Amino acid sequence: MQLYNKMSAKERAAMLEEAGEDRLTLSFYQYAHIGNPELFRNHLFVAWNALEVLGRIYVAHEGINAQLSVPAHHFEAFKDFLDGIYFLKDVRLNIAVEHDLKSFLKLKVKVRKKIVADGLNDATFDVTNKGVHVDALRFNELLEDPNTVCVDMRNHYESEIGHFKGAVTPDVDTFRDSLPIIENDLQEHKEDKNLLMYCTGGIRCEKASAYYKHKGFKNVFQLEGGIIEYARQVEQKKLDNKFMGKNFVFDHRRSERISDDIISQCHQCGAPCDTHINCANEACHLLFIQCDACAEKMQHCCSEECLEVIQLPYEEQKKLRSGLKNSNKIFKKGRSEKLKYKQ
Numbered sequence: 001m002q003l004y005n006k007m008s009a010k011e012r013a014a015m016l017e018e019a020g021e022d023r024l025t026l027s028f029y030q031y032a033h034i035g036n037p038e039l040f041r042n043h044l045f046v047a048w049n050a051l052e053v054l055g056r057i058y059v060a061h062e063g064i065n066a067q068l069s070v071p072a073h074h075f076e077a078f079k080d081f082l083d084g085i086y087f088l089k090d091v092r093l094n095i096a097v098e099h100d101l102k103s104f105l106k107l108k109v110k111v112r113k114k115i116v117a118d119g120l121n122d123a124t125f126d127v128t129n130k131g132v133h134v135d136a137l138r139f140n141e142l143l144e145d146p147n148t149v150c151v152d153m154r155n156h157y158e159s160e161i162g163h164f165k166g167a168v169t170p171d172v173d174t175f176r177d178s179l180p181i182i183e184n185d186l187q188e189h190k191e192d193k194n195l196l197m198y199c200t201g202g203i204r205c206e207k208a209s210a211y212y213k214h215k216g217f218k219n220v221f222q223l224e225g226g227i228i229e230y231a232r233q234v235e236q237k238k239l240d241n242k243f244m245g246k247n248f249v250f251d252h253r254r255s256e257r258i259s260d261d262i263i264s265q266c267h268q269c270g271a272p273c274d275t276h277i278n279c280a281n282e283a284c285h286l287l288f289i290q291c292d293a294c295a296e297k298m299q300h301c302c303s304e305e306c307l308e309v310i311q312l313p314y315e316e317q318k319k320l321r322s323g324l325k326n327s328n329k330i331f332k333k334g335r336s337e338k339l340k341y342k343q
Helices: 009-019 037-050 072-083 136-144 175-185 203-214 226-237 292-298 304-309 314-320 324-329
Strands: 023-031 054-060 063-071 107-111 132-134 148-152 162-164 194-198 220-223 243-248 255-257 276-278 287-289
Touching (some): 023 203, 037 054, 037 107, 136 148, 136 194, 136 220, 175 203, 203 220, 220 226, 226 243
Parallel strands (some): 054 107, 194 220
Antiparallel strands (some): 023 063, 054 063, 162 243, 276 287
8 A cells, every 4th residue: 555655756747747637736734633643644645645635634633624636537536535534524625726737746644743833732722612714805805994903824935925805914933933922912911802814725713712711812714715715706796895905825835816016126136026935055045045147046045155055066055055054054034144135
């Protein structure tokens, strides 16, 4: 029985290119009590591998968080499989605004301690006791209410390229960082303000809504389905779009456009830009915003130092990024003193 990938990302990309079949990029999550996450993980991998599903899936005792690419011709079979699992029957599937044949190149199903790392160690905190879900229309109404505080539950590099008008966008690197900051800032308004939250697909603000209810907040609301579902409803129902810019996504696309607004700038020259890339120097891999002109000039690198590195022979580059000492320099999200125009 195959329980892990046997094909490299490069091989998979070539196969997808050759097949040329339509694929759907989607995501879903569900908080639930899973007794044996490892067994459940294996069950998912066997079934989804047979359906040629690719993606990144986390399973924990508290539930499942999945971001997937599904062959269009297997979608109904995929949905039937989900409906056969009692806590996933009719689960909301967030279909991407923009699709990409190669949004995911491997099927990775991993068991984690939690599906959303929150840094909390509180046995009395019930993640299923969530806040009130609101659709796009109700979200817009609450957003216009002067008694509402709208909070972006995402990280700084996500909100930088797109967010709702008037939203509080904490300058944080992780979800766990935002929880105490928001609680402290709104300490005096636990009973008299509407706390309205949103994130990419709903999973982070759902956990946050349960956390803030646990902490005594009385009027807690969250955008059901997150920005992804909001964009779909705005288009379908011809609603006023209150979101400005792009929605950051965690696959090879990196983002999908929700409005024509460009609210961020190239981190190297300051020109209007909202295109994220990873530094071409694999020993750096910094995520940052780079315009086309700087991409050509810097060969997709974040600094002159990295530009010099990528000119070296491959084996020398490999040596530079080996060893534990480099682990804290890799995969940083837009935090570098070399980025002159980082907001």
